Amino acid sequence: MLDFDDTGSSSDGSFSSTFSSTVPRRKSKPTQPKPTQRKATAKPKVISPVSSSLDPITIGAKHPSASDIKIVGGRGYDLRQPIPVKYRAVRELFLNARKNFWTPNDIPMGEDKLQWDMGKLTESEMWLFKTNISYLTAGDNLVPDNLVNAIFKHITANEMRQYFRWIMCEEANHIESYLFILESFGLDDKGQGQIFNLYQEIPALTNKLNWNLTFTNNVVNSDAPIGSPEANRALLEDLISYYIFETLFFPLGFSQIFALARKGKLRNTAQQYSYIWRDENLHSSNGLWLIKQIIRENPKLWNTTMQERSRAIVNEAVKLETDYAHASMPDGGILGLPVNTYVDFARFVADNICNKLGIKSLFGVREHPMPWISEYELNHEVNFFEGRVREYQTGSQLTWD
Numbered sequence: 001m002l003d004f005d006d007t008g009s010s011s012d013g014s015f016s017s018t019f020s021s022t023v024p025r026r027k028s029k030p031t032q033p034k035p036t037q038r039k040a041t042a043k044p045k046v047i048s049p050v051s052s053s054l055d056p057i058t059i060g061a062k063h064p065s066a067s068d069i070k071i072v073g074g075r076g077y078d079l080r081q082p083i084p085v086k087y088r089a090v091r092e093l094f095l096n097a098r099k100n101f102w103t104p105n106d107i108p109m110g111e112d113k114l115q116w117d118m119g120k121l122t123e124s125e126m127w128l129f130k131t132n133i134s135y136l137t138a139g140d141n142l143v144p145d146n147l148v149n150a151i152f153k154h155i156t157a158n159e160m161r162q163y164f165r166w167i168m169c170e171e172a173n174h175i176e177s178y179l180f181i182l183e184s185f186g187l188d189d190k191g192q193g194q195i196f197n198l199y200q201e202i203p204a205l206t207n208k209l210n211w212n213l214t215f216t217n218n219v220v221n222s223d224a225p226i227g228s229p230e231a232n233r234a235l236l237e238d239l240i241s242y243y244i245f246e247t248l249f250f251p252l253g254f255s256q257i258f259a260l261a262r263k264g265k266l267r268n269t270a271q272q273y274s275y276i277w278r279d280e281n282l283h284s285s286n287g288l289w290l291i292k293q294i295i296r297e298n299p300k301l302w303n304t305t306m307q308e309r310s311r312a313i314v315n316e317a318v319k320l321e322t323d324y325a326h327a328s329m330p331d332g333g334i335l336g337l338p339v340n341t342y343v344d345f346a347r348f349v350a351d352n353i354c355n356k357l358g359i360k361s362l363f364g365v366r367e368h369p370m371p372w373i374s375e376y377e378l379n380h381e382v383n384f385f386e387g388r389v390r391e392y393q394t395g396s397q398l399t400w401d
């Protein structure tokens with residue numbers, strides 16, 4: 001007989017635990033997660049590096065359009081392409097500058113040599129001349145060095161690069177002019193060297209030159225990528241310092257020799273300086289145009305901080321020029337050019353620089369302290385805001401009154 005107790009049921013008719021433990025339960029399938037649809041992601045935009053003249057030439061590369069080109073920070077095009085010309089004003093400056101080429105040997109120096117040999121210059125005038133030509137020679141070396149080492153690699157418009165090449169040629173010609181002046185006086189290498197070396201002996205000259213070099217080195221030593229806001233800020237400061245060089249330091253230096261020429265002394269040297277000044281006026285116009293174009297294309301650079309910094313740079317330049325004035329004219333000036341008048345002229349030019357940059361003036365000098373200096377400007381008319389030369393003559397057509 002079967003014993004129901006063996007069936008695994010309990011006395012109350014329910015299934016005992018024996019049954020549940022011996023009969024396996026059916027496992028339920030795990031819940032599968034519903035597949036999620038992936039959202040389409042946009043491909044990251046590829047940003048080309050800033051164009052460089054060291055970039056390899058690529059077969060089949062796209063020819064740039066004017067809209068591709070930027071004055072600094074341009075990307076994705078070959079800098080060796082001379083067309084299209086986007087910045088016509090720069091091209092015009094370059095073409096006009098070419099008409100102006102001259103050489104120092106075009107200007108006879110016989111009258112100045114006679115005055116030098118006969119001791120017609122006073123001791124104060126002789127000292128002024130020596131410190132003046134020493135500083136200007138060193139300064140005209142700094143300008144092309146700055147272009148080569150600091151500025152050129154940032155410029156991504158071929159027409160501006162082309163004009164900078166010409167400027168470097170002109171600066172080399174200016175250095176030859178200073179050499180030619182001293183050679184014409186009959187000075188040997190030792191005599192010339194003693195004069196040229198003064199910029200390394202007189203602190204006011206050394207400090208003035210090192211000031212510009214500081215801005216050059218700030219660009220050269222920057223770790224910021226070319227085209228970045230940080231790199232552009234350093235570049236803009238450097239350009240402003242060299243705009244001051246061309247617009248304030250050089251013309252003020254020329255004015256010292258023009259003051260001598262007004263008294264009939266060193267008129268041949270003054271004529272050399274007039275030719276140099278004409279070149280520097282165009283360099284100044286180009287420098288201002290470049291500063292403004294960088295700001296147009298990168299308006300965030302020209303914030304309140306940068307404007308105040310620019311104003312401080314101009315103020316520093318005037319202090320350096322004041323120190324130079326006292327070093328080159330330690331007796332309070334020369335006949336026809338008191339130190340105080342010279343310093344007022346520096347302040348007058350500084351205020352003009354501030355006005356052209358669109359920042360508040362520093363000194364409030366409204367009247368030109370030395371209006372006679374215009375007598376030594378060669379025939380040209382320049383709109384400094386647009387950098388356009390309205391009238392220009394070739395060197396062979398220029399006359400000296």
